[in-house]
Amino acid sequence: MSSAADYSALFAADGTVLRHPDRPEPRYSLTRAVKNFRLLMKDKEDTSLVFKIYESLPSNDFLPRVKELALSERGEFLRSSEPSLPEILDDHAELRKTPKGSLAHAYCDFMETEGLSAAGLVAEAEKLGRPKYNDLVQWFAERSRDTHDLFHVLTGYGRDALGEQCVLLFTHGQSPAHGHLLIGYAGALNIKMQVKGSKAPVMGAVNQAKRTGKGAPRLIEQPIRELLKQPIESVRAALNIPEPSVYRECHRVWRSEGIDPYNLLASENEGGEPLAA
Numbered sequence: 001m002s003s004a005a006d007y008s009a010l011f012a013a014d015g016t017v018l019r020h021p022d023r024p025e026p027r028y029s030l031t032r033a034v035k036n037f038r039l040l041m042k043d044k045e046d047t048s049l050v051f052k053i054y055e056s057l058p059s060n061d062f063l064p065r066v067k068e069l070a071l072s073e074r075g076e077f078l079r080s081s082e083p084s085l086p087e088i089l090d091d092h093a094e095l096r097k098t099p100k101g102s103l104a105h106a107y108c109d110f111m112e113t114e115g116l117s118a119a120g121l122v123a124e125a126e127k128l129g130r131p132k133y134n135d136l137v138q139w140f141a142e143r144s145r146d147t148h149d150l151f152h153v154l155t156g157y158g159r160d161a162l163g164e165q166c167v168l169l170f171t172h173g174q175s176p177a178h179g180h181l182l183i184g185y186a187g188a189l190n191i192k193m194q195v196k197g198s199k200a201p202v203m204g205a206v207n208q209a210k211r212t213g214k215g216a217p218r219l220i221e222q223p224i225r226e227l228l229k230q231p232i233e234s235v236r237a238a239l240n241i242p243e244p245s246v247y248r249e250c251h252r253v254w255r256s257e258g259i260d261p262y263n264l265l266a267s268e269n270e271g272g273e274p275l276a277a
Helices: 030-042 048-056 062-070 073-081 085-089 103-114 118-126 136-146 148-155 161-174 178-194 202-215 224-229 232-238 245-256
Strands: none
Touching: 030 048, 030 178, 048 118, 048 178, 062 073, 062 136, 073 136, 085 118, 085 136, 085 224, 103 148, 103 224, 103 232, 118 136, 118 148, 136 148, 148 161, 148 232, 161 178, 161 202, 161 245, 178 202, 202 245
């Protein structure tokens, strides 16, 4: 296995170092990760805790993945053609110029409905106050972060509790990391505890998401600007992303049981009738 020093001796064609020599080596701490996960369960809106969990559970093959992409011709092309994904993704006026039915339109619809922005996710990450380094690790990590909401759009997983866990397990399939597994599976088990007695196949949904992520080409390696112009169904087909059938079955079952998938703590709607599908 290569050492951190070995990666600090590798450079892209433009001279950017793979791993800056001043970048601290991550320290694995399951205890710290679990502590932050418990805090996340109490305050699910505190996105900074998610980043802390990932920092506590670094992946052994992270640097090899950075090297494989960043030092390849594809990586060089992506760095020059898409230096800042948030600027591309937040320019909805430009994205709306693409044909109806494109990934860009679906992305804009999702972000506008949810009141989200790519810049907002960047701001959440920067709340941690972590130093930045002019290296390829920084580029790779930021590109991984900035594609998160595209995962939602492409997979069809919503921002409900189960949808978020499914996206995390899909992400694990794309880029294996213990952080994805901890939050994804522990979150799924927490959902099952909230809706005890429900017949919804929660674990089946997250397992399907994990398989889908593993079977799909890595989104981080794709030319996002070009994908945004294409019909969303064509992009899904090209990336081998099927319908999230088990996730949707969970929603169907919950509604038949009088449970709102977007508010699992509300056991029944007024009057006790099943919610409309």
